[in-house]
Amino acid sequence: MNDDETFVGIGRPPANRRQVGIKLLWIGIWLAFMSAPVKDLIDGTHAPWATALGALALAAFVGTYSVLVFRQTSKAPARYRVGVTVALLGALAVVLSLTLGTPWLVLFVYVCVTVGATLPLRTAGWLIPVFTAVLVAIGLTADHPREIVPALVVPALLGGFAMSGVRQMIRTTVELREARATVAQLAANEERLRLARDLHDLLGHSLSLITLKSELAGRMLPDHPDQAALQVADIEQVSRQALVDVRSAVSGYRRPTLPGELAGARTALAAAGVAADVPADAPDDLPEKAEEVLAWALREAVTNVVRHSGARRCTVTLTPRQTLGGRLLELTVADDGRGGSGVKPGNGLTGITERLATVGGTLTTRPTDPGSGKGFTLTLGVPLGSDLGSRE
Template sequence: MNDTDGTERDHPLHSFGQPVRDRRQLLTKALWIGIWLVFLASPVRDLVESERSGVATALGWLGLAAFVVCYLSVVFRYTAKVLDWRVVRWSLAALLALAVVLSFAFGTAWLGLFVYVAVSAGAVLPMGQAMWVIPAVTGVMVAVGLRTDSLGDLLGSLAVLTLLVGFAMTGVRQLVRTTIQLRQARATVAQLAANEERLRLARDLHDLLGHSLSLITLKSELAGRMLPDHPDKAAQQVADIEQVSRQALVDVREAVSGYRRRTLAGELAGARTALAAAGVEADVPLEAPAELPGEEGEAALAWALREAVTNVVRHSGARRCTVAFSSRQTLDGPIVELSVEDDGGGGSGAAQGNGLTGLAERLAAVGGVLETGPAGRRGFRLAARVPRGQGAAGDREASALGSST
């Protein structure tokens, strides 16, 4: 976990309304909530300085203690999530009843208790309910205070303060819950990103190992057939197997590290080797087309070529395979198309396997499309199209401009 996450977790607003996990959070939360206890100064001073009987003073301390305990239990436990609304409603009712009784019994100095009732309502009630409960609490406070104070004095002091503090608490509560939702959303996004990376890795490993292992299998069979009569040719096949296996190991390491990028030039050479090893007559261009669709588009076409050739070698039973590139203008803009066509019996392409499904996802990620289907009476054709962006051409033009200047 990074330092930023730790800072956010320790911030009072982030721990406010959350279950306490350690002593530090308990102290932080107590300090944050204890700030509001400043309004108890008037009742405490009244109990200390006023001349009352011992019984009245004891009842006053007992009532004040019960009020504080009820208030703290509400704001400590129910700010972020309410599991039992009956407990919350009874607690708020008890707070209001204690505030009314204590204010009637001991006078104006105790009207500040209504501020705590408004704070509790703003902290735990939904916004729709808090919007009318807080004014109602303020109205009760004004009605109780009219016994000893004038309406103007009450409205100009405690009434306004009770409204402002109560509604401010609704804002704090909304901020707390929004923060919790954002944290949960961030965790969800991280989980989705991890799932997407696992999907990418699975797709890459399928494409890499499917091609390489098919080629190793073919060359192993060839080496086995050549070994009795042509040991020198068999040794060459074994050397090719070693080279392919080493390259497969490199590809897997790069795929796991996330740094590999396939190129059309490399895949064209690999396609010629794989088709020749499988005994398929190959019509494959010697070079990649001059107009490439940028790095991402080229990588997508390279994966398409690898997957298509792998399917030809493994499933088609073809005698001939043709690879071709074309570049043309469409209604959606210029595109580069790769087509791989064979004369085997590879199927109609209606039911796509994992390889073609992953390939379609790769192409879609760069704005391309994949088409598969029969070619003539007996063949199979794969066509991959990607937009021809300004990628490589733009880089070459920028390099030329930089050289000329």
């Protein structure tokens, strides 16, 4: 049996009988201070009827106190019930102290502890001194007030305010546990979103290239089997690379590079029969996060050109710029195809926008030829500042 099954965590209700027993034991230990009223009943200094009534009242006080404190740290009852119960305990303490004598003044200590354990901090802050003042007022009428009052005032105040601190600690612990669960859920949702976005980018690009090469191999097969065999070999290579990328994406270790995506863009555009003007190299001093965002954006943009544009030509440019806000690198992908639908961005552009948001980048789209409305140009800018990593 492990410790979690034996001990009750702070702010957690007991989950089994053993934990219930341990919790009752901890509550019962503090009932040892009830020895004074119990001894007063046993000594026989009161009439039999007064002793019987005192025993019943003491049993009711102890039972109510125990149940209230136990439930407050497990499943708190309604606030009005707590208020009524605290008022009942206070009334019993006053009546028993006035009728049966000074040994019963210790009940006010338990009343103050109950107030601190069950009522809000602001309410307990003034109610604990009130009950302590009642304790002092009744104690001053006793035979030896100099001995009784100091012996009970400090425990009443200290016990009451200490329990207020414990209650606040339990409440904070519960809130932190709930916040941690919420953060874990949000992190899981974010990870699922990242995985879905990455898989869309990976498979969309790879499957488009496989489809194009398969169609090309099919057209070459009757008359040019050697060339068709080369296309099939390329299909196998792309498929294997896609499998590697998907496994890496699931593991969270895959990071695309801009030079690799530039080479991939030339291959994909050439396979689709699109004349490509793509830079051969990328800047060497790119921050890791900026390069990753640009690589993903380039892959998605080229995939859209191949799959949807019907373009004959595509131009990719990388342009460093100095702005008032600092250095940035602009990536532009322009084609002469049909242009965008103008309805709403698809999953690809949405993914690009989400990635850019992590580095404070910008995205703009426009027709390549504004006069005819044809073509589609995507331009995104990524800052190259030293604080780029803090945006994640």
